[in-house]
Amino acid sequence: MKPLQPDTLIRNPTGTPIVTSVVIPCEAVHLWSVVGCFEGFDAFISSLSHIEMTGVGVGALRTKFFHDGHCVVEQLNSRDEDAMHMTWTTLYNTLGLARLWAAMSVEALGAGSSRATWTLVGEAQETTQAEFEQFAQAFTKGALENVRQMLG
Secondary structure (H helix, E strand, O other): OOOOOOOOOOOOOOOEEEEEEEEEEEOOOHHHHHHHHHHHHHHHHOOEEEEEEOHHHHHHOEEEEEOOOOOOEEEEEEEOOOOOOOEEEEEEEEOOOEEEEEEEEEEEEEEOOOEEEEEEEEEEEOOOHHHHHHHHHHHHHHHHHHHHHOOO
16 A cells, blocks of 8 residues: 555635725725734625634634625735735635635825735636636625725
């Protein structure tokens, strides 16, 4: 019998990045304190009932619970407070996604204005890729619009 070898189910998705941005009349550090809070996305994603964290910092797991019963487990891959960006990967979900990688970044635009940019690359499993991309674009746009209403 051949000895077991290291293996993993985790791999980066392929596809066209879905990019959503919003410009908000507030300081970048204030915007980052909202969208850069990995454990706090339920503050601006109304479909989330709550989030549970396992661990702290890079490598931590975030379990997002949705009001409709769905759940998503994500791992924080990278985080840079000074540059105001972070990335994460979906490890498990009940949404019918094969893979998902995401990034959030904030940039100062000067004089009390800043931009949040949410980038996703994902692979559909239970829908067409086009349907997934339409859903993801609408989801991120709605969430960032909520941020605009909160801070604008």
